[in-house]
Amino acid sequence: MSVDNNQGELWEVFIQSKNNLPYKHFGSVHATDKEMALQNARDLYTRRGEGRGIWVVPSQYIVASDPAENEAFFDPSEDKIYRHPTFYAMPEGSKNI
Amino acid sequence: MTTEEMLFQYCLRMGDTHNVFAHRMGEWCTNGHILEEDIAMTNIALDHIGSARAWLMYGGEVEGKGRTEDDLAYHRDERAYVNMLISELPNGNFADTIARNFMFDAFSLLYYTELANSSNETLAGIAQKVIKEARYHLKHSSNWMVRLGDGTEESNQKLQAAIEEVWLFTGNMFEMDEIDQNLADAGIGVDCAKIKDQWMSMVMKTVTDAKVTIPENKYMLSGSKKGIHTEALGHMLAEMQSLARAYPDAKW
Numbered sequence: 355m356s357v358d359n360n361q362g363e364l365w366e367v368f369i370q371s372k373n374n375l376p377y378k379h380f381g382s383v384h385a386t387d388k389e390m391a392l393q394n395a396r397d398l399y400t401r402r403g404e405g406r407g408i409w410v411v412p413s414q415y416i417v418a419s420d421p422a423e424n425e426a427f428f429d430p431s432e433d434k435i436y437r438h439p440t441f442y443a444m445p446e447g448s449k450n451i
Numbered sequence: 452m453t454t455e456e457m458l459f460q461y462c463l464r465m466g467d468t469h470n471v472f473a474h475r476m477g478e479w480c481t482n483g484h485i486l487e488e489d490i491a492m493t494n495i496a497l498d499h500i501g502s503a504r505a506w507l508m509y510g511g512e513v514e515g516k517g518r519t520e521d522d523l524a525y526h527r528d529e530r531a532y533v534n535m536l537i538s539e540l541p542n543g544n545f546a547d548t549i550a551r552n553f554m555f556d557a558f559s560l561l562y563y564t565e566l567a568n569s570s571n572e573t574l575a576g577i578a579q580k581v582i583k584e585a586r587y588h589l590k591h592s593s594n595w596m597v598r599l600g601d602g603t604e605e606s607n608q609k610l611q612a613a614i615e616e617v618w619l620f621t622g623n624m625f626e627m628d629e630i631d632q633n634l635a636d637a638g639i640g641v642d643c644a645k646i647k648d649q650w651m652s653m654v655m656k657t658v659t660d661a662k663v664t665i666p667e668n669k670y671m672l673s674g675s676k677k678g679i680h681t682e683a684l685g686h687m688l689a690e691m692q693s694l695a696r697a698y699p700d701a702k703w
Contacts (some may be wrong), residue, residue, distance in 0.1 A: 361485045383487050389594050394487035397494050 361434040362386035370407035457630045462510030467534035473499035498584040525695035529685045530678040537620040539684040550613035553592035557653045561587040561646040568640040585665025612662045622671025
């Protein structure tokens, strides 16, 4: 990995707020190695008790969809409301499906 | 000296050490080489403030004269401060800070691991909380030791110079005077002489990984337990205490 400036590489940070919950994207940090990335993420994003787990991934390995292709990517799902689970009766007492 | 009087001194020594250390780390605020490191160092500063508060608050209670943690932190002069010399050393460059922190963090982890067994419940409680912080501080400083030492030729040279600079202040951490010995014998305090070998092997491991060496010079500076300090402490206290002294009843 080449370092173009003296801030190190960019890493994306994902935090798990509680055990068993999915990791969510929180932001990014600069770091020159994975240990530093984890520690910086810990210092920046979990100072107020936000997390019990952290993932860091070099930003260059994130593959993102192209906003210019949004119509082709996302619009075809708009008229398929039957894919939403709103046609089912919720079992009594359950909050999520 | 009664046990309470000895315990009060003991609390001041550790409380002052953390308080002074916190101030030094706080001086990095806005001066870190990247935003992330800036926040890492001020986080560490806040951990030390928390430890200082715990020690000084309990010290005030043990003394029994109604002095609060703030009275003890902001209304005592340099000669009354009994912090370890290593904590007052100026930040210097980043390698100086890392070498200083590493030497102390390794001590701190071993010290609090022992103190967790104290027969004094308050001290054992403080220790259990600080151990976790010390473990993180040591991770931070030892990783940086290796990054700098095993980095470029320049960073290696700077770290080597930093270690030589800080080395003669490390012996002071393990000094035991009568107060320390009495409290250690009573199962309240820590016998620091006993953790020195472990400390040395931790230091040797990281120093080896970092491709630097420790000096052969065995001479060590002393004096902190009698309130004798380097010239750096007075300047620091003047700044640290100025607000509390100018506005004695200042509130947030």
